[in-house]
Amino acid sequence: MSSSAPIYLQNLVKTYKKIKGDKADAVLAVQDVSLEMKPGEILGLLGPNGAGKTTIISILTSLESSSSGGAFIFGHNVESNDRAVWAQVKNLYGLVPQEIVNHGFFTVYEVLTFISGYHGIKNNRERIEYLLRRLALWDHKDKKVAQLSGGMKRRFLIAKALVHSPQLLLLDEPTAGVDIELRNTLWTFVKELHAQGTSILLTTHYLEEAEQLCDRVAIIDKGKIKRVGPTKELIKSLTQRRVHISLKSAVEVLQSPYLISQTPTDLIFKLPSTMVLGDLLSTTKLDTSKVTDFKIYEGTLQEAFLHILDEGRA
Numbered sequence: 001m002s003s004s005a006p007i008y009l010q011n012l013v014k015t016y017k018k019i020k021g022d023k024a025d026a027v028l029a030v031q032d033v034s035l036e037m038k039p040g041e042i043l044g045l046l047g048p049n050g051a052g053k054t055t056i057i058s059i060l061t062s063l064e065s066s067s068s069g070g071a072f073i074f075g076h077n078v079e080s081n082d083r084a085v086w087a088q089v090k091n092l093y094g095l096v097p098q099e100i101v102n103h104g105f106f107t108v109y110e111v112l113t114f115i116s117g118y119h120g121i122k123n124n125r126e127r128i129e130y131l132l133r134r135l136a137l138w139d140h141k142d143k144k145v146a147q148l149s150g151g152m153k154r155r156f157l158i159a160k161a162l163v164h165s166p167q168l169l170l171l172d173e174p175t176a177g178v179d180i181e182l183r184n185t186l187w188t189f190v191k192e193l194h195a196q197g198t199s200i201l202l203t204t205h206y207l208e209e210a211e212q213l214c215d216r217v218a219i220i221d222k223g224k225i226k227r228v229g230p231t232k233e234l235i236k237s238l239t240q241r242r243v244h245i246s247l248k249s250a251v252e253v254l255q256s257p258y259l260i261s262q263t264p265t266d267l268i269f270k271l272p273s274t275m276v277l278g279d280l281l282s283t284t285k286l287d288t289s290k291v292t293d294f295k296i297y298e299g300t301l302q303e304a305f306l307h308i309l310d311e312g313r314a
């Protein structure tokens, strides 16, 4: 193993065994996944329900064991039996899990103090206060975790993942069930961590947010990686740009392979994202003095995502 990437997955396989009495076959949740994260990037791990995202994160964080292959954090094998390796790895990452874990008996502040101790930090008051204030939880610090609302519990999980200032942050659906205002606050915070050099793995079903945040995305379906690439390049190569042109008055019917609809006052074109608009206008020989409005709709990550899933299923 040569890579010291924040995350390196090497032909990772995970099969969940049949549960006793369950007639269903064993579940092949992760099938031969290889993936290397770049230092300091925000990498989106995107896929439909049941694609294997949480399973990968669970293997990386030792909540599940792999069936074969390897998973490495900053070059350390997460399944090493060496306790010294584990002691090092646990301080390198922070996990915001998809499932909300209950710490019912303790207060927010107490749990964050315990977790700091778990990471070997004795006096972490400043960091805890900073995180609680940033995540608008300071006023709730003395509440028992069980008394928090769903959205507050998520914010608490984010504080918990960051008490030890990890270099790698694993965010598994961090904004599920979180209101729009808080989502924006969270993303601002994530961008700040990114700017400070933290590597961030993000799973989310909010593809608009992934499009804005992720430097690269890996699309996974039924346990297999379908595509990995820079977000913008994937969108460009897999989607088309729509151009809507409004007209003062009717023009004659245009002949263009890119024209998908023409009414007397509206023209709609679909172009490869790489085509320049000047070429469209010159090839259609449109009388531009009749144009009253011009709107361009760029392709989205959601379109690229659906295209990739369709390819695999066709």
Ligand SMILES: Nc1ncnc2c1ncn2[C@@H]1O[C@H](COP(=O)(O)OP(=O)(O)OP(=O)(O)O)[C@@H](O)[C@H]1O
Pocket (backbone or CB within 6 Å): 016, 017, 027, 028, 029, 047, 048, 049, 050, 051, 052, 053, 054, 055, 056, 098
């Ligand atoms: N503990 C488990 N025992 C058996 N099967 C499991 C277990 N956990 C997950 N699975 C199965 O493994 C597959 C992958 O599940 P996983 O939770 O990794 O998907 P996901 O991509 O995180 O989905 P979601 O977007 O819904 O969170 C699914 O078919 C799921 O039913």
Ligand SMILES: [Mg+2]
Pocket (backbone or CB within 6 Å): 053, 054, 055, 098, 172
């Ligand atoms: Mg999941």
